[in-house]
Amino acid sequence: MEIANLPIPPSQRAKLLAAGYTTISSLSSISPSHLSRDLNIDFQEALDILKILSDASRFNNVAGNPGIIKGAQTAWDMLSEEQMQKHITTGCEDLDAILGGGIHCKEVTEVGGVPGIGKTQFGIQLAINVQIPVAYGGHGGKAVYIDTEGSFMVERAYQIAEGCVSDILDSFTDHNRDFSACQDKLQPNSFLANIFYFRVCSYTEQIAVINYLENFLTEQKDVKIVIIDSVTFHFRQDFDDLALRTRVLGGMSLKLMKLAKTHNLAVVLLNQVTTKFTEGSFQLTLALAGDSWSHSCTNRVILYWNGNDRYAYIDKSPSLPSASAPFSVTGKGIRNATSHCKRVRMM
Template sequence: MEISNLPISPSHRGKLLAAGYTTLASLSSISPVQLAQELNIALQEAYDILKVTSESRNFESCNEGLGEGASLFSHSRAKTAWDMLSEERSLRHITTGSQKFDAILGGGIHCSEVTEIGGAPGIGKTQLGIQLAVNVQIPVDYGGLGGKAVYIDTEGSFMVERAYQIAEACISNTLDKFNFQGMDMRACQEKMQLNNFLSNIFYFRICSYTEQIAVINYLEKFLEEQKNVKIIIIDSITFHFRQDFDDLALRTRVLSGISLKLMKLAKKYCLSVSVLLFNQVTTKFTEGSFQLTLALGDSWSHACTNRIILYWNGDERHAYIDKSPSLPSAAAPFSVTCEGIRDALPQYKRARTT
């Protein structure tokens, strides 16, 4: 059972979630005194919360030990390695808009996985997020997923005018490509309408880490109500947790709960939903010098399935696969153009600033 379903008052549930307690297990080793201090509540209230938690945990344990039923449950969740390979081969990908970028990803951003993309300001993270929110909507007949997008904006960087511009270019390029291949252009036009592209991006503006936690906890219900969501984008996962947290241990615990929730969503909607998290950079002192690294520390670096780092190489943007269980480390150049993310070309090089 999760904390959001615990039979306690809504205010206590909110305080627990804000403090990073998302499951019953996360409360298993805390004392009433410590809980009262962390939540700023009376000691008796802390005792009552832990009592309810203990009773609910015992109830779950009893249910797990119901013999045949529990056995059937465990076998129904088992998969063979052949099943897993077949699923992986049938996975669809969301194109980034750059063929070289897609190539190092094995075809694009993977569904059923949590992918983290980090880089310095101005490297193109938000541009890539908007591009993916548009590209996921390309109809299946024309190489896309025909899905919808959830865009969770914590920094206020999402630009609807830019989404309009990228969607317009996506429609134009798709029509040109498939008209050239001799497919029915009129049918493609009917499926790809500009107003539909914008209507299928569900936008959440987040102004605090508590709002961020609440929205992530709400996502599962939202996905059940809004069918055919194929990508969840959080831009960025980092912002409010760098601004509002001084307690690093608490921050680690909260982020751990968030990553588990997002992984659960990706796996629950296996083969259909991709979770994309953008991260910021920070400096780390190593080997006698300061170096740029992705924010949120070493613990967070293991929270996602794939980790991609965007960086400048002179005037050219590059994407590098830093961590993946299925992809080799590789880098590819890409550009941010007026049409969106594209392969790197000389005329799209970054303008020098003085």
């Protein structure tokens, strides 16, 4: 288990990482006095850290069973990992709340909505937010952005990075804390340098890039999110054989789910909407939202308009209740809503 995933304050986590302690095993034989000297903290604080580490080690081993075949994992291990897993903030507190803390790693989340609702803004915001340093409560990771429509705007990404840096500096005003090691990362240019951008112009290119991701993620171990904007664009344009399209999309979704689990990262699929004739009228629905595609994601979030306000609605999740939350698209990116409507209506 990595130190970065432990439930300890960000300042303590940063000091451990700066001192070269990256895993629990690296601290297994360290005494409180030794740790106190290494981190320049008092004895009691070092003792508290080691107690948390001991508890985390017990979580990993309590349900261990030497008879389990290699590759298996117990439900207890899964629960322990999930409880210690950090989520990627969306930038909007209300939206994070209904998502259980933000976008989940090891899961595939589909985000759909009408044009202009803010899907690409949402994707760029996540590509920036995943890079928030560990010392400031983030992942300190990198992002892969697969653009199928040409909607990614680097100037907008720079603005959102500036907004993220500004919010971080405003939130951490305690000058007694030493965050100097992270200052070089809190530059908009650094955020843009950690977004790996792929522009794909056909469904064959899209499949090729997704197949290549396994090797790419093995080389780039810090990648914590993969965003596809939008996932169904080329499949709606270029496919006449619907049965073949279903099989190809199914294979692609399985690869993405495996990547999310294997590399402990979040996969976010941005999706368009289309019209569907049901119950005697045309209604808006997510593109390719049939029975087969419905299994392609763990969570589904729909962005919609309620009057002049933007809302996000959890349409599907195995662990989260259906709920909606307002959000705004500002100059800084995705943020809390500036106004709230009492009446919420789905599109």
